[in-house]
Amino acid sequence: MNTDNNIQNIDALGEDHVGTSADTPMRSDAFVLSPEEKIDLIKDDVRHIMETLGLDLTDDSLKGTPMRVAKMFVKEIFGGLSPDRKPNASTFENKYKYGEMLVEKNITLYSTCEHHLLPIVGKAHVAYISKGTVVGLSKMNRIVDYYAKRPQVQERLTMQIVQELQRVLGTDDVACVIDAKHLCVNSRGIRDVESSTVTSEFGGAFKNQDTRREFLDYIKLDTHF
Numbered sequence: 001m002n003t004d005n006n007i008q009n010i011d012a013l014g015e016d017h018v019g020t021s022a023d024t025p026m027r028s029d030a031f032v033l034s035p036e037e038k039i040d041l042i043k044d045d046v047r048h049i050m051e052t053l054g055l056d057l058t059d060d061s062l063k064g065t066p067m068r069v070a071k072m073f074v075k076e077i078f079g080g081l082s083p084d085r086k087p088n089a090s091t092f093e094n095k096y097k098y099g100e101m102l103v104e105k106n107i108t109l110y111s112t113c114e115h116h117l118l119p120i121v122g123k124a125h126v127a128y129i130s131k132g133t134v135v136g137l138s139k140m141n142r143i144v145d146y147y148a149k150r151p152q153v154q155e156r157l158t159m160q161i162v163q164e165l166q167r168v169l170g171t172d173d174v175a176c177v178i179d180a181k182h183l184c185v186n187s188r189g190i191r192d193v194e195s196s197t198v199t200s201e202f203g204g205a206f207k208n209q210d211t212r213r214e215f216l217d218y219i220k221l222d223t224h225f
């Protein structure tokens, strides 16, 4: 089962944009196990890591940790690997013919670096220009959160958010900027506490300098986390 050739970029997560470079690399058998079966297996793996580190799993503070971590992985911090968690983004007709960009800024972002499994903490800012459809504001926050709840690199996360909003809204005119701290850079390794990482994806009209500038002016990138 653990062969690398089982790992593919596939539409296993139910993405409608099939086979783009921004797909999360998933095994072809990713959904053979139920969430409960995954929790059961991961619990044993966490217990094994802790025991290997020399920890006493009979201690009453530690004995619940394997199950706690397994549940947290499957249901919380990696919950975005389950396509049934994908937000159903309700859309509405742009009856009022609002023609300017809409910016949802300072969306709180908690993700996990796929290289070290350490937190990524920051802000996402998304914008779109309607082509006849508008989306409920909170759905943009939900889409950010869904894709953040996976092992991620920030570049891919930024692209996945834009591609999903483009699909929901039926327009290329979508942009996303993420400014985030990676604890793998801040708390270990190089231990640079101050640095953060900015990524952006500008679709359609946002490739135009003036439109992009307007978006960047709205979000004033000196965001505090």
Ligand SMILES: Nc1nc2c(ncn2[C@@H]2O[C@H](COP(=O)(O)OP(=O)(O)OP(=O)(O)O)[C@@H](O)[C@H]2O)c(=O)[nH]1
Pocket (backbone or CB within 6 Å): 113, 114, 115, 152, 153, 154, 155, 182, 184, 185, 188, 189, 190
């Ligand atoms: N491009 C990109 N790199 C990331 C992201 N998150 C973490 N990384 C980097 O992934 C790299 C993994 O490099 P390795 O050399 O294999 O890991 P390492 O030995 O732990 O590296 P150090 O962090 O430099 O100690 C590190 O440079 C991380 O900073 C991300 O979202 N995007």
Ligand SMILES: [Zn+2]
Pocket (backbone or CB within 6 Å): 113, 114, 115, 116, 117, 118, 182, 184, 185
């Ligand atoms: Zn990392």
